[in-house]
Amino acid sequence: MKTVKWAILALILSAPNLAWAxxxxxxxxxQVKLDSLxxxxxxxxxxxxxxxxxxxxxLPLNLPGQSPERSQFDxxxxxxxxxxxxxxxxxxxxRGKAKPPKTxxxxxxxxxxxxxxxxxxxxxxxxxxxxxxxxxxxxxxxxSDADYPLQ
Amino acid sequence: MKASILTxxxxxxxxxxxxxxxxxxxxxxxxxxxxxxxLDEEELSAEExxxxxxxxxxxxxxxxxxxxxxxxxxxxxxxxxxxxxxxDRVLDANSDFxxxxxxxxxxxxxxxxxxxxxxxRFMFLPHGREEGADFTDPRVEQRVDTTTDDxxxxxxxxxxxxxxxxxxxxxxxxxxxxxxRLGRFLTPYGIWNVDHGSPVVVTTRRPFVIGAxxxxxxxxxxxxxxxxxxxxxxxxxxxxxxxxxxxxDTYNDLDNNKAIGGRLTFKTVALGPxxxxxxxxxxxxxxxxxxxxxxxxxxQTIEPIQFESFEELSLGFDxxxxxxxxxxxxxLLMNQINWDDDARRFGNGAQVxxxxxxxxxxxxxxxxxxxxxxxxxxxxQYVDEGAPVGFLxxxxxxxxxxxxxxxxxxxxxxxxxxxxxxxxSTYPSNLADIGAQPASETPAADNFQRFEAQVAVAF
Numbered sequence: 001m002k003t004v005k006w007a008i009l010a011l012i013l014s015a016p017n018l019a020w021a022x023x024x025x026x027x028x029x030x031q032v033k034l035d036s037l038x039x040x041x042x043x044x045x046x047x048x049x050x051x052x053x054x055x056x057x058x059l060p061l062n063l064p065g066q067s068p069e070r071s072q073f074d075x076x077x078x079x080x081x082x083x084x085x086x087x088x089x090x091x092x093x094x095r096g097k098a099k100p101p102k103t104x105x106x107x108x109x110x111x112x113x114x115x116x117x118x119x120x121x122x123x124x125x126x127x128x129x130x131x132x133x134x135x136x137x138x139x140x141x142x143x144s145d146a147d148y149p150l151q
Numbered sequence: 152m153k154a155s156i157l158t159x160x161x162x163x164x165x166x167x168x169x170x171x172x173x174x175x176x177x178x179x180x181x182x183x184x185x186x187x188x189x190l191d192e193e194e195l196s197a198e199e200x201x202x203x204x205x206x207x208x209x210x211x212x213x214x215x216x217x218x219x220x221x222x223x224x225x226x227x228x229x230x231x232x233x234x235x236x237x238x239d240r241v242l243d244a245n246s247d248f249x250x251x252x253x254x255x256x257x258x259x260x261x262x263x264x265x266x267x268x269x270x271x272r273f274m275f276l277p278h279g280r281e282e283g284a285d286f287t288d289p290r291v292e293q294r295v296d297t298t299t300d301d302x303x304x305x306x307x308x309x310x311x312x313x314x315x316x317x318x319x320x321x322x323x324x325x326x327x328x329x330x331x332r333l334g335r336f337l338t339p340y341g342i343w344n345v346d347h348g349s350p351v352v353v354t355t356r357r358p359f360v361i362g363a364x365x366x367x368x369x370x371x372x373x374x375x376x377x378x379x380x381x382x383x384x385x386x387x388x389x390x391x392x393x394x395x396x397x398x399x400d401t402y403n404d405l406d407n408n409k410a411i412g413g414r415l416t417f418k419t420v421a422l423g424p425x426x427x428x429x430x431x432x433x434x435x436x437x438x439x440x441x442x443x444x445x446x447x448x449x450x451q452t453i454e455p456i457q458f459e460s461f462e463e464l465s466l467g468f469d470x471x472x473x474x475x476x477x478x479x480x481x482x483l484l485m486n487q488i489n490w491d492d493d494a495r496r497f498g499n500g501a502q503v504x505x506x507x508x509x510x511x512x513x514x515x516x517x518x519x520x521x522x523x524x525x526x527x528x529x530x531x532q533y534v535d536e537g538a539p540v541g542f543l544x545x546x547x548x549x550x551x552x553x554x555x556x557x558x559x560x561x562x563x564x565x566x567x568x569x570x571x572x573x574x575x576s577t578y579p580s581n582l583a584d585i586g587a588q589p590a591s592e593t594p595a596a597d598n599f600q601r602f603e604a605q606v607a608v609a610f
Contacts, residue, residue, distance in 0.1 A: 040380065043420070049378075049385075050327045057263060059209055079420060083524070086565035090609045093221055094348035096256065096268050096318075102205065109199050117206045 022125040023143040024073055024150040027114050027133040032056060034121075036137040039149055043077055045121060047088075048098025053119075060101035061110055061122035069107065073123050076150055123150070214263050222255040222270075225349040225607035232600040250275075251605075252349055254317065269319035275312045316401075317347075318369060328377035335401060336374045339389035339414045340366045340430035341469040341482040349607035353478075353515060353526070353560045355572045356603070359534050359552065360511030365486035366432050366465045367396045370410065378416075387416040387428075395434030396463070406460065410434025423474035430467040436460065437494075460494035463487060478517040478526065485510035488537075507537030517560065524563060530556035530574075552578045566609040574601050 026042065028034050034053050037045075045051045051058040063070040065082040074085050089100040104110040107124040114120045115132035126143045129135060141148040195203060208215035230246030252272055259267040281292040300306035320334030337345050343361045346352050356362075372393030378385055394400045395410030412432040419425050438459040444452045469482040487508045490496070496504045517528035532554040558572035577598040 040383065044380070044385075050324065057210065059206060061206075079424075083565065087562055090565050091346070091348075091351045093256075094223055094351050094609055095345060096258070096270070099219075102202070102209075104202060105198070109202070112195065112199060113203055113206060116203060117210055119210055120206060 022127060023148055024069055024076075024123045025126045025129050025143050026121065026123050026136040026138060026150070027111065027129060028121050028136055029115055029118055030132070030134045032118055032134075034134075034136055036140055039077065039139050042138060046073075046077060046101060048092060048100065050098075056119040059117065059120045061114065061120055062101040062103045063107060063110065063123070064103055064105060069123065069125060073150070214260075216262070217260045219258045219260070220255065221258075221610060222253075223348045223350050223607060223609045224253045225251045225605055227251050227355060227603055227605040229355075229601060229603040232602055233598070252607075254348065264324050265322065266324070267321045270317040272315040272317055273312065274315060275310070277313060278310045320374075326377065328379050330376050332374040332376070335369055335371045336391075338366050338368060338370050338412065338432070339374065339376065339391065340412075340432070340465075340467050341428070341484065342471055342480060343482065344368060348609070349605070350566065350568045350609045353480075353517060353528060353570075354530060354556070354558060355570050355605045358482075358511075358513040358530070358532050359554065360482065360484050360513055360532060363486075363509070363511065363534065363536075365484045365509065365511070366412075366430065366467065367400075367410075367434075370394065370412075371401050372409070383419055383421050385416075385418040387414075387418070389414040389416075391432075393434075396436045398438045405439045405455075406435050406437035406457075408435045408437070423472060425470075425472045425474075427470040428468070430465075430469075432465040433463070435462050457491065457494040459496045460491040462489045462491075476519040476521060478515070478519070478528070480517075481512065481514040483510070483512040505538045509537035510535055523561075525559055525561045527559050528557065530554070530558070532556070552576060568605075568607045570603075570605040570607065572603045572605075576600075 026037070032054065041051070045058050046060045046062075048060075063073070065086065071082055074080050074082050078085060080088065085100075092098055092100075104113060104122065107128040110122045110124055111128060111130055111133055114122050121136070135143065138149050143150070208217070226248070227250075228246065228248050231244055253274075254270055254272045256268065256270045261267060277295045278297040280295045282295060297311045298308045299311060301309035316335065318335050318337055320332040320336050322330060322332045324330040337347065339345060341361070343352060343357050344366070347357075349355075370391060370393035372391060374389060374391050376387065376389040378387035380386070389412075391410075391412040393410050393412075394402075394404035395406075395408070397403065397405050399405070410433065412430070412434075414428055414430040416426060416428040436459070437457060439455045439457045441453050441455050444450075444454050463486060465484065465486045467482060467484045470480070472479045485508060487506075488504075489506045490504060511532070511534035513530060513532040515528055515530045517526045519526040532552075534552045536551075554574055554576040556572060556574040558570060561569040563569060575598060
């Protein structure tokens with residue numbers, strides 16, 4: 001019985017991490033011909049460096065700072081936690097540089113917006129992708145690949 | 152949303168420019184795309200519609216001009232800890248509270264390729280500044296008094312302050328590798344000068360070598376810059392052409408000799424964020440004024456004469472590395488000044504200023520604690536002014552200075568920073584030799600220690 005209790009407790013404590021287990025897909029509108037980005041290019045887009053593809057300015061979209069997907073993305077792609085990212089953007093503003101990506105309240109809203117705005121680019125759990133948007137390969141890897149970097 | 156639709160209609164069919172500079176039809180027909188977006192709008196909630204409108208306003212093909220205001224300010228408590236030294240005669244030996252910076256930015260996003268930015272600092276100065284001797288007693292410093300009558304409050308006394316234009320420029324950015332700023336800009340050198348905002352910089356005040364302005368803090372003219380990726384390294388450049396330094400360099404080039412400068416930067420994240428750069432500046436400082444020649448005669452003319460003039464060359468190297476929780480940051484700067492013999496400034500003790508090479512550096516090592524947002528740091532600074540500097544109007548030989556500092560930088564919120572700093576500065580000198588220092592005083596009188604605590608916010 002004691003073992004079962006500990007198992008349940010461990011399951012509860014690990015619940016937030018379970019949400020991270022799903023790979024993140026980087027998505028753009030189906031009408032933008034953007035099939036693949038390198039990790040460095042993705043980082044550049046989400047750190048506000050001017051980025052264009054096929055004549056269209058890329059507009060990065062973030063999920064809320066409290067979401068596990070955002071933490072995962074910030075850590076893997078930007079090498080920072082959300083607080084460090086928030087600091088980074090305050091600092092960039094004072095330097096007179098770029099402004100941060102717009103925060104979208106949920107993955108489903110992000111998908112719907114990306115589908116409608118040329119150049120918008122965001123990330124969502126693979127299960128949220130649907131058929132309105134296309135997935136961008138990262139370093140040539142798709143989310144289903146074993147060595148996909150946004151696992 | 153109506154504004155977005157209007158913008159969409161106006162900009163529909165507009166061509167865009169690629170990163171390579173070639174103008175081409177957009178890969179996406181923005182007009183059709185947006186019409187579709189609007190037709191589908193009934194699928195969106197009110198919040199989603201609002202977000203869609205904001206995104207369309209930012210999207211290059213449906214851009215809508217915008218104006219943003221933001222800025223920073225700080226409040227400081229500072230005190231010299233070893234009063235009773237000779238420094239009391241030039242430094243305020245009392246402890247003080249003060250509001251240091253109130254900086255406001257206005258950023259105009261005029262088109263996808265054009266923007267404007269100005270940054271102004273609000274100040275209480277010049278009220279209280281001591282300048283020159285009081286006419287009633289030449290031994291007493293005269294204080295600037297900006298007190299006036301407040302007509303909105305029964306003419307009660309009111310002190311006015313001033314505004315400093317930190318920078319003001321228009322920027323054209325056709326390509327990532329080629330952007331131009333026209334106006335007054337912060338000189339692109341090192342780390343501190345461009346970071347400059349109190350919530351961003353680690354210490355409570357800038358290092359001496361930055362404050363000494365071996366490079367001009369700001370210039371008026373043109374700044375070309377850009378960056379590109381070279382494998383895992385982001386390479387950037389800056390080129391400047393400006394009035395250079397002078398007493399009125401914000402709008403006058405008194406020697407008609409433009410200053411040039413440049414900077415190369417390199418960034419990589421392969422080993423943690425690591426950036427380094429080299430900077431250079433070459434220009435001529437000239438203070439020329441007009442005088443009346445042959446006054447009262449038929450040959451009377453008004454001619455410019457050079458009061459002071461020198462050529463200068465500045466070089467710099469900087470590095471910043473964030474690895475694990477450590478921050479390593481350093482800048483090395485030098486400045487060579489060669490005076491024009493006919494326009495050499497008189498210095499301390501009526502000696503003319505010599506040609507000189509001055510140089511300095513600082514090194515900062517910080518470690519952000521893993522469990523709370525506090526970064527203790529150590530700072531070492533060294534400055535060699537290249538020639539003896541003055542003190543109370545005499546040449547005292549204090550040419551070198553060492554500063555040891557320690558402090559904490561705490562980012563309690565992304566936009567709220569608490570800082571505390573202690574500095575121990577020493578200026579080896581010959582004060583006693585020239586009689587400016589009583590023989591009974593120890594050499595320790597040449598140092599001063601200062602404590603500062605600061606809160607800085609970005610808004």
